[in-house]
Amino acid sequence: xxxxxxxxxxxxxxxxxxxxxxGGVTVPHSxxxxxxxxxxxxxxxIIDALLGAAGLGDIGRHFPDSDPQYKGIDSGQLxxxxxxxxxxxxWKVENIDATLIGQKPRMAPHIPLMEAxxxxxxxIEVMRINVKATTTEGLGFTGRQEGLAAMASALLYRDPxxxxxxxxxxxxxxxxxxxx
Ligand SMILES: [Zn+2]
Numbered sequence: 001x002x003x004x005x006x007x008x009x010x011x012x013x014x015x016x017x018x019x020x021x022x023g024g025v026t027v028p029h030s031x032x033x034x035x036x037x038x039x040x041x042x043x044x045x046i047i048d049a050l051l052g053a054a055g056l057g058d059i060g061r062h063f064p065d066s067d068p069q070y071k072g073i074d075s076g077q078l079x080x081x082x083x084x085x086x087x088x089x090x091w092k093v094e095n096i097d098a099t100l101i102g103q104k105p106r107m108a109p110h111i112p113l114m115e116a117x118x119x120x121x122x123x124i125e126v127m128r129i130n131v132k133a134t135t136t137e138g139l140g141f142t143g144r145q146e147g148l149a150a151m152a153s154a155l156l157y158r159d160p161x162x163x164x165x166x167x168x169x170x171x172x173x174x175x176x177x178x179x180x
Contacts, residue, residue, distance in 0.1 A: 002160045003094070006053025008152040010044040014145060022100065022107070023114030023131060024076040024121060029105045033148060036065035040075035041150040042114065042131070046098055047075075047082050049154035054091050079121045090158040093124050098152035100133040102142045107133035 018032030023042045033039035047059045056062075062085075063070050063078050070078075086093070096118070100107055111131045119126040136143045169178060 001157050004053040004055070004091070004156045006049040006051070006154045006156070008045040008048025008050075008052060008154075009149070010041045010048065010059075011141075011147050011149045012039045012041045013147045020105075021075070022110070024074075024079075024117035025110055025113045027105060027107070027110050037063075037070055037073045037078070038075050041148050042098060042100060042152075043075040043079050043118075045150035045152040046096055046118065046154065047079055049096065049098075049152040050082050050086060050093070050156070053154050053156045054086055054089060056085060056089075076117070076121050079118075083122050086156065091156040092158060093122055093128060094155040094157050095128045095130070096122075096152060096154045097130045098132070098150060100131070101136060101149040101151065102133070102147075103135050103138065103145050107131075 012033035012035050014031040015034040016031055018034065018039070020027045020029040020032045021038045021040045024040065033041060037044075044059055051058055051062070059078070062082070063073075111133065114131050115126050115129045118129050118131070122129075138144075141147050142149050171177065
């Protein structure tokens with residue numbers, strides 16, 4: 001089995017007049033996040049972790065924010081496309097661990113729903129996804145409530161290309177090794 005690890009990080013600015021969407025779930029709050037898409041900072045960090053693990057670059061390379069087709073797009077659709085890219089290369093998700101970093105709102109009541117939604121989008125068991133949240137004790141841009149940040153790690157696995165069960169080959173003296 002072959003394993004690859006990836007990490008992702010994303011930040012969006014708090015604004016008024018937009019819904020707050022995290023992990024595909026609408027979280028009731030006085031502010032939402034600014035962005036070209038729905039600004040789902042959690043899904044964006046997870047996408048970058050998955051693409052990074054698969055060696056496929058980053059979210060901006062596949063879904064540039066200069067492209068009008070991604071304006072206001074549901075980031076769940078982007079995650080679904082990334083799931084397709086990984087499947088094409090034979091990668092499966094072992095697990096994802098993600099952290100939301102911000103002062104407000106309280107995330108705990110919404111986390112089980114986020115995990116369920118992310119698992120459904122990736123077509124994996126919910127036990128493979130862990131979402132947590134932390135504050136920065138009022139420090140920095142997240143503490144001043146200028147923006148919300150998210151980090152994610154992802155582990156992918158697949159059978160190595162051309163993998164086959166080990167074969168016992170007995171060579172006579174001087175006989176060349178067979179090609180793999
Ligand atoms: Zn983003």
